[in-house]
Amino acid sequence: xATLELKQITKSFDDTHVIKGVDLEVxxxxxxxxxxxxxxxxxxxxxxIAGLESATSGDILIDGQRxxxxxxxxxxxxxxFQSYALYPHMTVEDNMGFSMRLxxxxxDKRREKVLExxxxxxxxxxxxxxxxxxxxxxRQRVAIGRxxxxxxxxxxxxxxxxxxxxxxxxQMRIELARLHEELDATMxxxxxxxxxxxxxADKIVVLQGGEVEQVGSPMGLYHHPRNRFVAGxxxxxxxxxxxxxxxxxxxxxxxxxxxxxxTRQVPIDGSGHAGGGALExxxxxxxxxxxxxxxxxxxxxxxxxxxxxxxxxxxxxxxxLTIMADGDVAYRVNDSVRFGFSSDRAHLFDAxxxxxxxxxxxxxxxxxxxxxxxxxxxxxx
Amino acid sequence: MSAGRVTPAGSFPATFMVTDMxxxxxxxxxxxxLRTLSLQAPAVxxxxxxxxxxxAMTVWFSLQRYNLLMPGMTGFxxxxxxxxxxxxPALWSAMGTTLLMVGWVLVITVVGGTLLAVLxxxxxxxxxxxxxxxxxPFFVMPTVSALVWKNMMMxxxxxxxxxxxxxxxxxxxxxxSSLPLTSVxxxxxxxxxPFALLILLTAMQSLDEDQVEAARMDGAGPIAIFFFIxxxxxxxxxxxxxxxxxxxxLTIFAEIFVTTSGGPGLATTNLAYxxxxxxxxxxxxxxxxxxxxxxxxxxxxxAIFLVRMVAKNLES
Ligand SMILES: Nc1ncnc2c1ncn2[C@@H]1O[C@H](COP(=O)(O)OP(=O)(O)OP(=O)(O)O)[C@@H](O)[C@H]1O
Ligand SMILES: [Mg+2]
Numbered sequence: 117x118a119t120l121e122l123k124q125i126t127k128s129f130d131d132t133h134v135i136k137g138v139d140l141e142v143x144x145x146x147x148x149x150x151x152x153x154x155x156x157x158x159x160x161x162x163x164x165i166a167g168l169e170s171a172t173s174g175d176i177l178i179d180g181q182r183x184x185x186x187x188x189x190x191x192x193x194x195x196x197f198q199s200y201a202l203y204p205h206m207t208v209e210d211n212m213g214f215s216m217r218l219x220x221x222x223x224d225k226r227r228e229k230v231l232e233x234x235x236x237x238x239x240x241x242x243x244x245x246x247x248x249x250x251x252x253x254x255r256q257r258v259a260i261g262r263x264x265x266x267x268x269x270x271x272x273x274x275x276x277x278x279x280x281x282x283x284x285x286x287q288m289r290i291e292l293a294r295l296h297e298e299l300d301a302t303m304x305x306x307x308x309x310x311x312x313x314x315x316x317a318d319k320i321v322v323l324q325g326g327e328v329e330q331v332g333s334p335m336g337l338y339h340h341p342r343n344r345f346v347a348g349x350x351x352x353x354x355x356x357x358x359x360x361x362x363x364x365x366x367x368x369x370x371x372x373x374x375x376x377x378x379t380r381q382v383p384i385d386g387s388g389h390a391g392g393g394a395l396e397x398x399x400x401x402x403x404x405x406x407x408x409x410x411x412x413x414x415x416x417x418x419x420x421x422x423x424x425x426x427x428x429x430x431x432x433x434x435x436x437l438t439i440m441a442d443g444d445v446a447y448r449v450n451d452s453v454r455f456g457f458s459s460d461r462a463h464l465f466d467a468x469x470x471x472x473x474x475x476x477x478x479x480x481x482x483x484x485x486x487x488x489x490x491x492x493x494x495x496x497x
Numbered sequence: 498m499s500a501g502r503v504t505p506a507g508s509f510p511a512t513f514m515v516t517d518m519x520x521x522x523x524x525x526x527x528x529x530x531l532r533t534l535s536l537q538a539p540a541v542x543x544x545x546x547x548x549x550x551x552x553a554m555t556v557w558f559s560l561q562r563y564n565l566l567m568p569g570m571t572g573f574x575x576x577x578x579x580x581x582x583x584x585x586p587a588l589w590s591a592m593g594t595t596l597l598m599v600g601w602v603l604v605i606t607v608v609g610g611t612l613l614a615v616l617x618x619x620x621x622x623x624x625x626x627x628x629x630x631x632x633x634p635f636f637v638m639p640t641v642s643a644l645v646w647k648n649m650m651m652x653x654x655x656x657x658x659x660x661x662x663x664x665x666x667x668x669x670x671x672x673x674s675s676l677p678l679t680s681v682x683x684x685x686x687x688x689x690x691p692f693a694l695l696i697l698l699t700a701m702q703s704l705d706e707d708q709v710e711a712a713r714m715d716g717a718g719p720i721a722i723f724f725f726i727x728x729x730x731x732x733x734x735x736x737x738x739x740x741x742x743x744x745x746x747l748t749i750f751a752e753i754f755v756t757t758s759g760g761p762g763l764a765t766t767n768l769a770y771x772x773x774x775x776x777x778x779x780x781x782x783x784x785x786x787x788x789x790x791x792x793x794x795x796x797x798x799x800a801i802f803l804v805r806m807v808a809k810n811l812e813s
Pocket of ligand 1 (some may be wrong): 129132134152153154155156157160161
């Protein structure tokens with residue numbers, strides 16, 4: 117059992133307010149991912165949870181207990197650092213057993229626990245090496261092993277995979293997801309990587325400028341972003357934004373006039389926006405479709421062929437749109453293309469950048485990572 | 498005259514040459530072939546002459562009967578000078594004093610330097626100024642600092658230390674007559690502490706902050722962090738400090754000359770000072786040169802031993 121609750125947490129360094137009142141609940145065994153642009157306060161928030169940094173105000177509760185004044189070693193947490201932070205003069209075994217050594221655990225007991233963790237991480241042949249003699253991925257595993265032996269109620273990861281190459285990252289990602297199931301632990305994970313966030317999280321917390329923009333499941337954030345920032349941040353390539361005019365709007369839908377002059381109705385609740393005014397249409401690159409009869413037209417600036425897919429960067433008016441098309445499209449640079457969009461995948465944002473609610477909730481929006489497993493997998497949990 | 502100068506000049510390049518040769522050998526790397534050799538040759542030749550000429554002259558004088566008070570007595574003496582030297586109780590006393598001085602100054606500067614480096618790494622008001630002040634003794638000339646200590650700090654009548662002792666109701670200590678070696682060690686340690694601090698502080702700054710935080714998460718308090726994280730991290734820097742300091746401390750001269758003149762008796766006479774006594778007070782150039790050769794050999798033994806240790810340390 118390990119739950120974490122943050123209540124109105126703030127953090128200021130002298131006069132700079134880095135975290136401006138964060139509320140968050142993390143449930144038992146949940147995998148929570150913090151994402152956000154660089155400098156938004158992800159690391160600071162995590163370090164406050166770890167106890168390495170004190171909160172300026174607010175409460176940190178672990179399993180319902182206020183932990184603000186408790187030292188980092190006594191919170192029952194373990195942290196894996198981006199730089200691994202292994203002790204260079206100690207062997208892998210000593211690195212992993214360091215916390216137990218400080219706690220006065222006997223040598224045999226230490227070895228037993230280290231071996232147990234080493235087995236999970238396939239580190240057994242490396243126990244006598246120094247960190248310098250390990251590859252990046254192996255170091256990463258030692259850092260995780262050091263966290264595991266402490267048997268923490270909550271694991272904290274600050275961009276643990278960002279120093280690894282792409283292939284190793286995929287491998288470690290899968291390994292971490294497996295570990296999460298195996299250890300039944302609560303995990304909090306900071307990343308810059310879209311794919312890590314989308315694939316590993318039960319719950320994603322999007323931060324910007326020290327504030328939580330939105331909390332939700334990966335599919336929930338993808339299909340129902342609360343505002344323009346979240347819409348642009350989640351999903352890769354980025355969502356396209358097109359300025360449109362509102363023709364009419366009511367609870368049944370919103371009719372908009374596209375840049376080319378054509379009108380379309382989108383299944384979005386416009387009752388809160390009946391007054392009219394400027395709107396922005398948000399469509400993800402994968403939901404823009406090339407179509408000879410499409411309502412919009414643009415000129416191809418750049419064409420990136422990836423084999424299975426082709427990314428088209430299309431200039432329409434002032435904006436450069438990204439379209440994900442089939443790998444075999446025959447277009448070339450400077451061709452002019454017509455395209456449309458699937459209207460039930462479209463988003464509308466008002467002048468403040470808030471999204472108008474969709475008429476239908478996406479069926480997968482509430483999906484958690486555990487739900488992807490077949491029911492038989494979960495037997496015995 | 499010449500022997501007094503010859504000894505330090507002869508011993509320094511000699512020790513450094515050993516350092517260089519050893520380094521290339523231990524790393525197993527050969528630097529360049531014939532073409533680069535021809536480019537290196539002038540510099541290497543210059544350095545070699547720089548080392549070998551004074552060294553050869555010292556060795557030559559040490560084998561001569563050469564006393565300035567007895568201009569008539571010249572000629573080849575064989576190992577006579579060495580014989581006198583090794584049967585002279587002053588030599589062994591001087592060697593003991595040298596080792597005591599070097600040893601204690603090393604202990605004080607390394608321990609003190611490490612603790613100060615940890616202290617100055619903390620964030621506190623006026624840290625920058627405090628650092629500069631702590632390092633500044635290193636920039637004071639040895640003669641000047643010895644004079645300051647002699648006349649203003651340790652003077653039995655008007656020194657600061659005796660004033661402190663008196664205001665505490667304790668008897669004033671006549672430092673240079675009752676604790677001569679201790680006094681010299683204090684002065685030299687005061688001069689070299691900043692050097693150790695400077696090197697160790699620089700090393701401290703390269704300590705990965707994440708490692709300290711990871712140790713904190715693992716339950717390490719400040720003392721455990723010092724012994725398990727900081728000290729192992731400083732190991733290399735400490736061995737560098739020991740090596741460099743030892744080379745210079747073997748030849749302390751000015752501090753002794755200014756304060757105790759090697760006395761009382763031979764209490765503060767180290768090898769360098771003994772050579773000076775023989776050459777300039779007894780005018781026995783042959784004997785002084787023999788002492789110089791012994792000093793060179795001693796310095797090189799220490800250097801080889803240290804270079805081995807440091808090289809091993811740097812490799813691991
Ligand atoms: N000790 C400090 N003193 C002053 N400002 C700080 C301090 N530590 C962090 N900050 C500021 O707090 C903000 C948030 O930093 P933080 O490290 O949490 O960002 P982040 O979201 O982890 O960024 P990244 O993704 O680049 O790691 C930054 O603007 C940073 O400059
Ligand atoms: Mg960060």
